[in-house]
Amino acid sequence: MPISRLEPDQIDAVEAALDVKFRDRSLLEVALIHHSYVNEHPDYVGGSNERLEFLGDSIVGTIVADRLFTGSPGLPEGDLTVRRSQVVRRESLAAVARTIGLGQWLVMGNGEEMAGGAERLSNLADAFEAVVGAVYVDRGYRQAMVFVNRWLGQLIDDALSMDTRKDPKSLLQEFVQGTGSKLPRYQLIAEAESSGETVFTMEVVIDSESVAVGSGSRKIDAEREAAEKALMSLRKKGRTDR
DSSP states (O other): OOSSOOOHHHHHHHHHHHTOOOSSHHHHHHHTBOHHHHHHOTTOOSOOSHHHHHHHHHHHHHHHHHHHHHHOTTOOHHHHHHHHHHHHSHHHHHHHHHHHTGGGGOBOOHHHHHTTGGGOHHHHHHHHHHHHHHHHHHHOHHHHHHHHHHHHHHHHHHHHHSOOOOOHHHHHHHHHHHHTOOOOEEEEEEEEEETTEEEEEEEEEETTEEEEEEEESSHHHHHHHHHHHHHHHHHHHHHHHO
16 A cells, blocks of 8 residues: 555556556546545645545446436336445445455555555545546546446446345335324434444434434444334334234
C-alpha cells in the first residue's frame, strides 16, 4: 500500500488490472488517492478521489438501474430497488475492488495505512467508484458502461435471477398497519468503531415501545436488521397470543 504517489510502472499495472487504457493517466492516479494522503501532504494540490467517487457513484447506479430496468420489464419499482441495492451496496463494490487488487495501489496517509485502510470496505468501495468516475471523464459513458458491466455484470445477472425478497422495513410496516398500531420509528442508539469501520446500532420503536435493535455499517442496514428482528418477534407474539 503506497504512502507516496504512484510511479508510472504502477499506473501501468493498474491499467492492466482494470483492462483500461487511459488517455489522461492523471485521472487514474487521482482516483486512487485517499483523502488521508492529501491531509498529510498540504503541498499536494491534485486533490483526493472524493470528487471522482461522487461522480462514479451516480454512474454505477445509473448503469445498474438501466440493466435491471431493461432486463426485467415486468418488475415493479420496489423490487427493482431491492435488487439494485444488492449490487451497489458497499460490500459488493469492495469485493470487486479486492478482485481487481485496488487496495495495493490506494495511496493513503501514514495513519490510514497503519490502521489497515487498504482493507477497509468504505475505502475499497469508494476507490472502485472513483475509478468508474475516472473512466467516464477520460473515455465517456459508453466505456464506463463497458467497464461497470465487466466488473459488476455477474452481480447484476444474479440480481436479475434472484427471487425478490421484500425489504424488511416494508414488511414490518405492512404488518404493523394490519394491527392498527402506529408506524415504526427508527432511532440511533449507538455509533462505534469496530476494526476500522463505523458500526451503527438502530432501535425500532412501535407505539412508544422499543421492539428490537439492529446493527450495520450503514444506518439503513442497521434499520433493516432491527426491522427483521421486530417482525420475527411480533409474529411469534401473535402466534402465542392466540
